Amino acid sequence: MAGAKHSQAMFFQARAGAKVRDKVLQQALQKAKPLFVGKRAKGIAALAEDGLEFEALRLASEEIRNRVLRDLDVWLDIFEERARASGAEVLWARDGDEICDLVIDVARRHGVTKATKSKSMLSEEAHLNEALAAAGIRPVETDLGEYIVQLAGETPSHIIAPAVHKTIGEVEALFAKEHGRPVEARSSVDIPAMAREARGVLRQHFLSAEMGITGANFLIAESGTAALVTNEGNGRMVTTLPKVHVVITGIEKIVPTLQDFATLMRLLPRSATGQTISNYVSLLTGTKQPGDSDGPEKTVFILVDNGRAALLGSPYQDMLRCIRCGACMNHCPVYFSLGGHAYGWVYPGPMGSVLTPLYTGIENALDLPHASTGCNQCGVVCPVRIPLPELMRRLREEQNERGLRPWSERLALKAWAWVAGRPALYRWVARRAARYLDWLAEGSGRIRIFGLAPAWTAGRDLPVASGRTFHELYAARKRV
Amino acid sequence: MRLALYVTCLVDLMRPSIGFASLRLLEAAGCEVIVPEGQTCCGQPAWSAGNRSAAIDLARKAIAELEDYDYVVIPSGSCTDQLRNVYPLLFADDPAWGPRARALAERCFELTAFLADVLHFSAPPGEFAGQVTYHDSCKGLRALGIKQQPRQLLLQVRGLSLQEMPDCEECCGFGGAFSVKFGEVSTQIVDRKCASIASVGAAAVVGGDLGCLMNIEGRLRRRGDETTRVLHIAEVLAGGSEN
Ligand code: SF4
Numbered sequence: 096m097a098g099a100k101h102s103q104a105m106f107f108q109a110r111a112g113a114k115v116r117d118k119v120l121q122q123a124l125q126k127a128k129p130l131f132v133g134k135r136a137k138g139i140a141a142l143a144e145d146g147l148e149f150e151a152l153r154l155a156s157e158e159i160r161n162r163v164l165r166d167l168d169v170w171l172d173i174f175e176e177r178a179r180a181s182g183a184e185v186l187w188a189r190d191g192d193e194i195c196d197l198v199i200d201v202a203r204r205h206g207v208t209k210a211t212k213s214k215s216m217l218s219e220e221a222h223l224n225e226a227l228a229a230a231g232i233r234p235v236e237t238d239l240g241e242y243i244v245q246l247a248g249e250t251p252s253h254i255i256a257p258a259v260h261k262t263i264g265e266v267e268a269l270f271a272k273e274h275g276r277p278v279e280a281r282s283s284v285d286i287p288a289m290a291r292e293a294r295g296v297l298r299q300h301f302l303s304a305e306m307g308i309t310g311a312n313f314l315i316a317e318s319g320t321a322a323l324v325t326n327e328g329n330g331r332m333v334t335t336l337p338k339v340h341v342v343i344t345g346i347e348k349i350v351p352t353l354q355d356f357a358t359l360m361r362l363l364p365r366s367a368t369g370q371t372i373s374n375y376v377s378l379l380t381g382t383k384q385p386g387d388s389d390g391p392e393k394t395v396f397i398l399v400d401n402g403r404a405a406l407l408g409s410p411y412q413d414m415l416r417c418i419r420c421g422a423c424m425n426h427c428p429v430y431f432s433l434g435g436h437a438y439g440w441v442y443p444g445p446m447g448s449v450l451t452p453l454y455t456g457i458e459n460a461l462d463l464p465h466a467s468t469g470c471n472q473c474g475v476v477c478p479v480r481i482p483l484p485e486l487m488r489r490l491r492e493e494q495n496e497r498g499l500r501p502w503s504e505r506l507a508l509k510a511w512a513w514v515a516g517r518p519a520l521y522r523w524v525a526r527r528a529a530r531y532l533d534w535l536a537e538g539s540g541r542i543r544i545f546g547l548a549p550a551w552t553a554g555r556d557l558p559v560a561s562g563r564t565f566h567e568l569y570a571a572r573k574r575v
Numbered sequence: 576m577r578l579a580l581y582v583t584c585l586v587d588l589m590r591p592s593i594g595f596a597s598l599r600l601l602e603a604a605g606c607e608v609i610v611p612e613g614q615t616c617c618g619q620p621a622w623s624a625g626n627r628s629a630a631i632d633l634a635r636k637a638i639a640e641l642e643d644y645d646y647v648v649i650p651s652g653s654c655t656d657q658l659r660n661v662y663p664l665l666f667a668d669d670p671a672w673g674p675r676a677r678a679l680a681e682r683c684f685e686l687t688a689f690l691a692d693v694l695h696f697s698a699p700p701g702e703f704a705g706q707v708t709y710h711d712s713c714k715g716l717r718a719l720g721i722k723q724q725p726r727q728l729l730l731q732v733r734g735l736s737l738q739e740m741p742d743c744e745e746c747c748g749f750g751g752a753f754s755v756k757f758g759e760v761s762t763q764i765v766d767r768k769c770a771s772i773a774s775v776g777a778a779a780v781v782g783g784d785l786g787c788l789m790n791i792e793g794r795l796r797r798r799g800d801e802t803t804r805v806l807h808i809a810e811v812l813a814g815g816s817e818n
Contacts, residue, residue: 108756108757110757111757111759111760115759115762115763116759170812182696188817220744234780275689288716306811359685368762394578414622427660427763428745428746428748428764428767429757429760432760432763432764433760439709460758465752465753465755465756466753466758466760467750468718468746468748468749468753468754468761468764469623469713469714469747469750469751470713470718470750470755471713471714471717471718472713472717474745474795475717487622488622488625490625491623491624491625492593492625492626492627493625495624495626500625504624505626508620508621508624508626508629509626509629510620511616511620512616512618512626512629512630512632512633514615515584515615515616515618515633515636516615516632516633516636518612518613518614518615520614521616524682525584525587525588529588532588532589541793541796548755548758549758550754550755550756550757550758550759550761551754551755551758551761551781551793552793553758553759553762554761554762554765554794555762555765555790555794555796555797556796556797557793558589558590558790558792558793558805559589559788560589560590560592561591563591564587564588564591565582565586565587565591565594565595566582566587566592566610569591569595569610570594573811
């Protein structure tokens with residue numbers, strides 16, 4: 096992994112302030128959050144109509160993902176064998192650079208000059224678009240959100256709603272410029288018209304691209320199949336129209352059987368968009384056979400490690416269960432105060448706060464494991480029961496063990512624990528502290544500027560009581 | 576029944592009245608309450624910051640001090656989570672301390688859960704003229720499943736009516752060190768909480784964790800709201816105000 100490319104995650108704290116003050120961004124985010132939360136809640140509640148129970152399904156989904164992770168090598172072997180038998184080529188990539196090399200090589204072998212894409216997070220991990228462009232191959236993002244983000248020269252800020260950080264006004268300005276027309280006044284009723292406009296432009300790309308690049312939501316081992324879940328139909332255009340289809344996925348995306356896939360599908364769309372099922376579910380196996388009306392002549396699976404294998408058997412293995420539904424970020428108060436770009440890498444929100452340090456190096460993302468209030472809304476909604484706050488806490492522990500936290504913080508914690516281990520001293524320190532706080536408050540019951548926690552009192556008053564500790568008052572009362 | 580009241584460091588330092596209110600309330604419920612002398616910090620700040628050995632040291636100290644009581648009651652969801660859920664984890668593979676941690680954990684209760692679930696107490700002595708709204712603290716709600724107990728108790732308080740605010744389960748943005756490290760982000764989050772509180776126009780916002788309450792009160796005041804009272808549930812249930 097190229098460290099320099101990922102070091103953006105270093106600047107979380109600095110960027111967070113700017114994002115909080117960005118009025119346009121805040122407007123976009125405040126609109127989006129209740130939609131996400133409300134739709135998921137409805138989708139989960141609707142499980143009862145089918146006689147299903149959320150907790151039971153979550154346990155079953157967790158178990159399916161754990162079963163794969165216990166014997167990942169075996170399931171990968173089975174997938175590879177079945178995929179080859181169905182006529183696909185299976186390649187392996189260790190990191191982002193290898194992904195780029197493999198894709199460019201496949202493209203060159205087939206004389207590709209343009210590739211349509213439907214969202215693949217792995218290609219973001221690999222910075223594939225830049226690499227393709229540098230090799231003279233034009234990548235065209237075809238998911239509406241990704242298309243917008245690509246026009247703006249940005250990266251996605253959410254794993255299922257890549258342009259959630261943008262307002263309609265911003266998108267309209269982009270479209271007017273790119274599609275060569277005057278800017279119009281737009282509101283949410285115009286969204287279908289804007290989507291149609293983008294589709295019109297994309298249609299020509301669908302028809303002329305020689306290669307389609309997608310990710311896969313799951314790889315099904317027993318049949319060597321890639322499962323693709325989409326809502327816009329463009330996934331089908333990308334996987335069936337071009338003569339070559341390249342699927343790029345992480346090695347952890349395997350599930351054993353079609354039956355397992357069906358179980359996971361009960362939770363994936365509901366967790367992501369609240370839908371009982373997404374508009375399109377494609378199961379892609381092998382290549383176009385004689386008599387088939389469509390499909391690629393060549394299918395290539397690129398199975399990527401990029402830091403995943405190292406998590407097997409580690410305290411972070413649970414994170415590999417992730418099915419990329421986005422529910423954790425949709426329910427995260429921190430994510431919805433900042434948007435995804437503050438997190439500095441491909442994966443934002445709680446899952447990104449765990450994945451980014453693990454994939455790019457703990458020392459390259461020091462703030463992220465701390466970017467959580469510990470409220471555990473993420474853990475409660477995660478369809479595969481990943482204990483996200485505990486994984487972040489574990490990362491903090493590792494930062495401590497490796498001496499990566501500032502010495503002042505480590506010293507303060509040590510001193511606090513040392514004092515707390517000695518009750519008499521602790522009482523004395525607490526009494527002094529209570530007096531000091533009272534003195535700072537000047538009898539007003541609140542401190543407006545507190546030098547020990549300046550960021551706290553920048554936004555609020557620190558309420559303080561009488562200058563006496565509980566234990567002090569209690570002891571006095573007992574004596575009377 | 577010998578019961579230990581565990582007074583959290585925040586209550587000790589920042590708002591002793593919550594400790595005394597808890598004491599009065601438990602006594603009103605007929606308990607013999609003891610405040611163990613050597614108690615200090617449960618180790619939660621060290622644990623969440625990633626200092627395992629400090630957390631273990633403080634956990635051992637707390638276990639030794641508290642294990643002889645029939646119950647340990649804590650006016651805080653977040654510290655209760657530490658004793659109930661984290662202590663057994665810390666000593667999961669420790670043959671000596673593991674059983675002691677687990678035995679203690681079973682007897683630790685958050686104040687309202689203890690009153691409602693263990694004592695089935697329904698006659699809080701407090702009085703409150705007017706409407707309150709309840710903020711569900713994250714740890715109490717999601718780690719301990721405390722939802723009905725405080726509401727059930729509040730509704731028994733003479734004169735009090737309960738008006739739910741929108742998104743009462745949303746985090747207030749405190750998160751201990753989070754609000755110190757990421758002050759601006761935390762302010763943004765607590766602002767949404769303040770707006771929810773303002774939208775119901777209650778006389779007081781009530782909660783079970785002093786950390787959240789200080790965060791909410793601090794922001795309400797900074798926003799210019801000088802009238803909405805911010806109260807710990809023990810203060811409302813206990814009534815009176817003598818120390
Ligand atoms: S961590 Fe859980 S909630 Fe978050 S994206 Fe992954 S599966 Fe979804």
